[in-house]
Amino acid sequence: MPYYVRTPIHNTIPGPNETATSSPPPPPEEDDEGLYVSGYDVIICGTNLVHAILASALSLAGKTVLHCDGSDTYGAGDATYPLKGLMEWVECKTKGQNSVIEDDVEKVEGGTTLKLHPLGRLGSLHIHDRSRVMDEDTLDVGTSVITSYGKGIIKSRSNDQAVVSLTSWKLANDIHPTLFIPLEQSQTETPKIQSTHHYDVHRTLSESRSFALDLTPYLLLGSSPSISRIISSGVADYLCFKSLLSLRIMKKDAKTKTTRCQLVPCSKGDVFQTTLLNPMEKRKLMKLLRAAGDYGAVRAEEVETVERLNETKLSTGRSLSRPQNKSVGGLDLEKFEKEEEGGEMRFDEYLTAEYKLSDALKVIVIHALAMVEEGCGVREGMMGLYRHLESLGKFGGTAFLCPMYGSGELTQAFCRCSAVNGGVYLLRRTPLQINTSDSTLLIGPDPDPTFGSNEVKSIPYRNIVTSEDAIVNKKNNQKKRILRRISVIRNNPKETEEERYFVTLPPQTVRNDHPIQCLVLDQSTSVAARGYAVVQLSMVVDEADPAKVDHEILREALLSLLACQERDCDEIHFITFSVGSPSDDVLDTDEETNVYISKRPKLSLTVDAAFDQAEAIFKKICPDEEFLLMSQERKKQRMAQMGNEENDEEKEVLESALSMIDAGKVDNAVETEGGNP
Numbered sequence: 001m002p003y004y005v006r007t008p009i010h011n012t013i014p015g016p017n018e019t020a021t022s023s024p025p026p027p028p029e030e031d032d033e034g035l036y037v038s039g040y041d042v043i044i045c046g047t048n049l050v051h052a053i054l055a056s057a058l059s060l061a062g063k064t065v066l067h068c069d070g071s072d073t074y075g076a077g078d079a080t081y082p083l084k085g086l087m088e089w090v091e092c093k094t095k096g097q098n099s100v101i102e103d104d105v106e107k108v109e110g111g112t113t114l115k116l117h118p119l120g121r122l123g124s125l126h127i128h129d130r131s132r133v134m135d136e137d138t139l140d141v142g143t144s145v146i147t148s149y150g151k152g153i154i155k156s157r158s159n160d161q162a163v164v165s166l167t168s169w170k171l172a173n174d175i176h177p178t179l180f181i182p183l184e185q186s187q188t189e190t191p192k193i194q195s196t197h198h199y200d201v202h203r204t205l206s207e208s209r210s211f212a213l214d215l216t217p218y219l220l221l222g223s224s225p226s227i228s229r230i231i232s233s234g235v236a237d238y239l240c241f242k243s244l245l246s247l248r249i250m251k252k253d254a255k256t257k258t259t260r261c262q263l264v265p266c267s268k269g270d271v272f273q274t275t276l277l278n279p280m281e282k283r284k285l286m287k288l289l290r291a292a293g294d295y296g297a298v299r300a301e302e303v304e305t306v307e308r309l310n311e312t313k314l315s316t317g318r319s320l321s322r323p324q325n326k327s328v329g330g331l332d333l334e335k336f337e338k339e340e341e342g343g344e345m346r347f348d349e350y351l352t353a354e355y356k357l358s359d360a361l362k363v364i365v366i367h368a369l370a371m372v373e374e375g376c377g378v379r380e381g382m383m384g385l386y387r388h389l390e391s392l393g394k395f396g397g398t399a400f401l402c403p404m405y406g407s408g409e410l411t412q413a414f415c416r417c418s419a420v421n422g423g424v425y426l427l428r429r430t431p432l433q434i435n436t437s438d439s440t441l442l443i444g445p446d447p448d449p450t451f452g453s454n455e456v457k458s459i460p461y462r463n464i465v466t467s468e469d470a471i472v473n474k475k476n477n478q479k480k481r482i483l484r485r486i487s488v489i490r491n492n493p494k495e496t497e498e499e500r501y502f503v504t505l506p507p508q509t510v511r512n513d514h515p516i517q518c519l520v521l522d523q524s525t526s527v528a529a530r531g532y533a534v535v536q537l538s539m540v541v542d543e544a545d546p547a548k549v550d551h552e553i554l555r556e557a558l559l560s561l562l563a564c565q566e567r568d569c570d571e572i573h574f575i576t577f578s579v580g581s582p583s584d585d586v587l588d589t590d591e592e593t594n595v596y597i598s599k600r601p602k603l604s605l606t607v608d609a610a611f612d613q614a615e616a617i618f619k620k621i622c623p624d625e626e627f628l629l630m631s632q633e634r635k636k637q638r639m640a641q642m643g644n645e646e647n648d649e650e651k652e653v654l655e656s657a658l659s660m661i662d663a664g665k666v667d668n669a670v671e672t673e674g675g676n677p
Contacts, residue, residue: 028064032453033453033457035066035424035426035457035459036064036066038460039439039440039459039460039461039462040064040065040066040424040459040460040461040462041058041063041064041065041461041462041463042055042058042063042064042065042066042461042462042463042464042465042621043065043066043067043068043441043459043461043463043464043465044065044066044067044068044464044465044466045068045069045116045120045431045434045441045464045465045466045467045470046069046076046120046431046466046467046470047067047069047071047074047075047076047411047415047425048075048076048077048078048120048411048467048598049075049078049216049218049410049411049414049607049610050598050601050610050613050614051067051076051465051467051598051614052067052074052075052078052410052411052412052414052415052418053414053610053611053614053628054465054598054614054617054618055067055414055415055418055423056233056235056414056415056417056418056421056423056628057233057614057615057618057622057627057628058418058423058618058621058622059417059418059419059421059422059423060233060417060421060628060629060630061618061622061625061626062422063621063622064422064424065418065422065423065424066423066424066426066459066461067415067418067423067424067425067426068425068426068427068429068431068441068443069120069426069427069428069429069431070118070119070120070428070429070430070431070444071427071428072427072428073427074408074411074412074415074425074427075215075408075411075412076120076122077120077122077125077215077216077579077600078214078215078216078218078407078408078410078411079214079215079408079411080212080213080214080215080405080406080407080408080409081212081213081215081408082208082209082210082211082212082213083204083205083207083208083211083213083488083573084205084208085208086213086486086575087130087133087573090127090130090575090577093119093122093125093127094127094130112435112436112437112593113433113434113435113436114433114434114436114466114471114472114595115432115433115471115472116430116431116432116433116434116466116470116471116472117469117470117471117472118430118432118444119470120431120466120467120469120470122469122579123467123469123470123471123472124469124481124579124580125577125578125579126481126546126549126577126578126579127575127576127577128483128546128549128551128576128577128578129551129574129575129576130574130575130576131571131572131573131574131575133201133202133205134198134201137194137195137198138195138198139154139157139162139183139193139194139195140154140157141154141155141156141157142154143195143196144195144196144197145162145164145193145194145195145196146193146194146195146196146199147164147166147179147181147192147193148192149166149177149179150166150167150168150169151166151167151168151196152164152165152166152167152168152176152179153165153167155178157183159183160182160183160184161180161181161182161183162180162181162183162193163178163179163180164178164179164180164181164193165177165178165179166178166179181193196490196570197570197572200490200532200570200572201572201573203529204488204529204532204572204573207529210523210526210528210529210530211488211527211528211529211532211534212405212406212408212526212527212528212534213406213486213488213527213534214406214407214408214486214527214536215408215484215486216407216484217407217519217536217538217605218403218407218410218605218606218607218610219244219400219401219402219502219519219605219606219607220241220400220401220402220403220606220607221387221388221390221391221399221400221401221606221608222243222390222391222392222393222394222395222396222399222400222401223387223390223391223394223399224387224391224606224607224608225608225611226606226607226608226611227401229611229627229628232628232629232630233414233417233628233629233630234417234630235413235414235416235417238409238412238413238416238417239403239404239409239410239413240403240404240405241395241401241402241403241404242401242402242404242500242524242525243395243396243397243398243400243401243402243500244396244398244399244400244401244402244500244501244502245396245397245398245498245499245500245501246263246264246397246398246500246501246502247263247264247266247368247398247400247501247502247503247504248261248262248263248264248501248502248503248504249261249262249264249276249363249364249367249368249503249504249505249506250503250504250505250506250509250560250561250564251276251360252508252509259509259560259563259564260564261503261561261564262274262275262276264364264368264369264504265277265285265364266369266388266392266398266399267392267393268286271285271286271289276360276364277361281357281358281361284355284356284357284361285357285361285364285365287355288351288355288357288365288385289385289389291382292382292385292386292389293385293386293389293390295382295383295386296382296383296385296386296387296389296390297386299379299383299386345377345378346374346375346376346377346378347366347370347372347374347376347377347378347380347381347382348362348366348374348375350378350381351365351366351381363506365385366381367504367506367515368504369384369385369388370382370384370385370388371384371388371504371605372384374507387399400502400605400606402500402519402521402525403525404525404526405525405526405527406527410607421630426443428446428447428448428451429443429444429445429446429453429457430443430444431443431444431466431470432444432456434464434466434595435458436593436595438460439460439461439462439464439593439594440458440459440460440461441458441459441461441464442456442457442458443456443457443458443459444456461594462594463594463596463621464594464595464596465596465597465598465617466595466596466597466598467597467598467599467600468582468597468598468599468600469579469580469600471597479542479544479581480540480541480542480543480544480580480581481540481541481543481544481546481549481578481579481580481581482538482539482540482541482578482579482580482581482603483538483539483540483541483549483551483553483554483576483577483578484536484537484538484554484576484577484578484579485535485536485537485538485551485554485555485558485574485575485576486534486535486536486574486575487534487535487536487537487558487571487573487574488528488532488533488534488535488571488572488573488574489532489533489534489535489562489569489570489571489572490531490532490568490569490570490572491522491528491531491532491533491569492531492568498522498524499520499521499522499524499533500520500521500522500524500525501520502517502518502519502520502605503517503518503519503520503561504516504517504518505518505557505560505561509557509560510553510556510557510560511550511553511556512539512553512557513541513542514539514540514541514542515539516537516538516539516553516554516557517536517537517538517539517603517605518535518536518537518538518557518561519535519536519605520533520534520535520536521533521534521536522534532572535558535561537554537557537558538603539553539554539603540581540603541553541578544580546578549578551576551578554576555574555576558571579600580600581600581602581603582599582600582601582602596617596620596621598613598614598617599613601613614627615627615628
């Protein structure tokens with residue numbers, strides 16, 4: 001059967017208080033695969049987060065949507081995989097599978113064509129390094145091992161025997177016991193001794209489905225418009241979140257050359273309790289945070305003047321709000337206006353000139369609080385601070401929420417919303433070429449003809465959306481790449497301890513020219529098996545050629561992070577890859593041919609850029625519709641389908657079953673009275 005999901009667009013059952021006055025319009029003609037012969041209002045090539053959000057918004061607006069992807073899973077570059085699934089994905093991409101079918105593409109003649117890469121948005125993907133599973137175990141002297149009697153270390157060994165000193169317990173005389181373990185054993189029996197790393201590798205593989213590994217990790221700001229959009233679209237019904245527990249920053253000691261991982265002061269209490277800053281720096285930081293809160297509130301048009309901030313902000317309980325009716329100091333809006341118009345002063349220069357911040361404090365403000373690039377403007381930096389401050393305390397101690405079961409759940413949820421509202425999903429059918437002359441999309445055959453069509457098919461469209469990286473013959477202006485490392489580490493916290501934190505490694509912490517973002521999540525968000533954690537490291541590199549990318553920087557960053565832990569940690573599995581960073585060029589969207597091209601969002605911790613880009617494309621296709629808001633017609637259909645006590649399908653089925661049972665009892669009673677057994 002073909003890999004697509006479709007739900008009827010028209011509701012043929014009237015609501016509880018409605019009467020069927022006219023028949024609904026007939027459904028469009030379908031081909032042998034159930035696809036509309038007349039085509040679709042919008043065809044979206046690829047199922048990344050931007051496309052999933054857009055598909056959901058278009059379906060809610062009543063458009064017919066075909067969402068196709070050459071993979072057999074949703075998400076593309078924003079997908080989430082179990083451990084074995086990620087290994088298979090890496091193996092597949094390394095071998096270069098799913099290549100373009102050149103012969104079929106050449107058969108299309110005439111008109112302007114756009115050839116599409118079979119990997120879609122991952123067209124610029126390059127796998128740099130990955131861990132490999134070795135069947136043979138290495139048992140050298142000094143290796144940490146696991147035996148039938150506990151954990152230990154190999155002190156000496158011969159060809160047939162290992163001498164192990166147990167470290168997990170002691171004898172009555174306070175001495176660690178020594179074991180003499182034979183090394184020869186049959187392949188069928190459980191190993192009497194194996195290295196800790198070998199044990200962890202095979203244990204994690206056996207619990208592969210307990211891991212949810214993101215190709216692109218995302219968080220949500222507590223006060224972000226993205227959250228209200230998730231709620232208004234109904235996608236919140238499919239998602240669960242947990243708050244991030246802490247923000248941290250790696251600080252390198254100039255004298256000892258060692259690094260320490262310390263908590264970032266976010267709220268008023270954090271500022272006064274932190275040991276990162278001296279008293280003078282704390283006062284400067286508080287003044288800056290208050291000014292950023294005032295500036296952001298005015299820019300967001302929450303209030304008309306700064307003097308009225310007290311009336312609206314005190315009720316929210318923000319710890320940085322001033323006492324009521326106290327005047328604002330240190331905020332000159334006219335000066336901000338001039339700086340924005342001139343466009344010359346950078347945020348870091350402004351922090352030095354206006355607040356006299358030290359270099360160490362500027363690093364905290366720019367990279368750990370505002371989370372912006374060092375060379376950004378004043379407005380972008382102050383708004384970054386404002387968004388962070390506004391989100392503090394919304395859903396927990398930090399400003400961020402992390403999705404349960406991985407960030408790929410966001411993509412899955414929006415795809416599900418689109419399918420529920422009429423979207424059609426066609427997987428395992430690779431988009432090959434866009435023909436603008438006759439407004440058709442050429443898709444490839446299913447890799448397995450027993451499940452889908454084994455023929456190339458042309459599908460008409462009225463609008464089509466694809467990714468910048470997916471266009472093969474597009475001029476590549478990318479000058480940077482986004483480098484990522486996904487690591488599974490052994491993590492043995494206390495029984496009641498949960499680990500959900502974000503770490504910023506400022507530039508030059510480990511030979512890095514740009515800050516490194518590090519997200520650490522454990523089993524509390526259902527992304528790792530108990531006793532393990534997933535570490536996501538990301539950074540921008542100033543190199544367009546993937547062969548010249550120094551991917552070892554992220555390994556050094558991970559080792560530096562693990563060195564700060566006060567317990568036994570070890571990397572079990574990893575994958576290092578890079579993708580092209582989006583260029584700063586304007587999208588070459590061709591509205592005359594209704595071809596819309598999405599760009600890969602820049603390296604960002606939050607999902608806001610994906611929502612903004614999806615909304616921009618949506619407004620071009622549906623200028624008069626609300627973004628991610630169900631139309632009135634769809635609401636009526638949804639209410640009719642859901643029903644109430646008067647139109648409860650489950651209740652009707654149950655009552656029908658009970659009536660049939662009662663009727664059967666009456667028939668049996670009649671047969672018994674008539675003398676039949």
